[in-house]
């Protein structure tokens with residue numbers, strides 16, 4: 001991962017601008033609505049258990065198998081990323097998110113709890129001196 005230059009900690013770096021550019025062409029919303037709706041759909045599938053539902057079958061396998069599946073998808077995503085396969089990384093990322101959201105449903109976790117955790121983390125970092133901020137990023141990158 002490239003380290004942001006010291007004089008532009010918050011500015012959009014060139015690589016990030018390149019990443020964001022294709023978003024203008026996408027149909028899906030660029031906010032968390034798609035994840036919220038996925039969570040809601042999986043929750044409904046758990047209750048109604050349609051035979052054709054992948055989610056209903058996944059949840060029926062139990063938490064251990066679900067956690068295992070999430071781990072497998074994460075590894076597949078990492079392998080795609082290391083192979084610089086951009087398209088495969090996108091597809092595997094979607095699989096990771098799907099299996100992660102299914103696990104939230106199983107554990108009774110609402111997406112809002114994750115958004116809160118992420119927001120609080122950001123607020124925390126905003127309040128830290130730049131040197132502490134940089135060491136945090138170094139530890140987590």
Ligand SMILES: N=c1c2ncn([C@@H]3O[C@H](COP(=O)(O)OP(=O)(O)OP(=O)(O)O)[C@@H](O)[C@H]3O)c2ncn1[C@@H]1O[C@H](COP(=O)(O)O)[C@@H](O)[C@H]1O
Nearest residue numbers: 038041042045052053054055056057058069094095098099
């Ligand atoms: N977003 C997803 C989604 N992402 C991934 N997957 C499934 O997860 C699978 C990826 O894992 P695998 O290939 O290992 O699947 P598998 O062959 O079932 O593997 P095993 O569990 O048998 O090991 C894909 O083949 C998909 O079937 C998904 N299945 C459903 N959704 C969405 O979930 C919602 C509810 O779908 P249903 O529950 O199918 O009605 C809908 O909005 C769907 O679009």
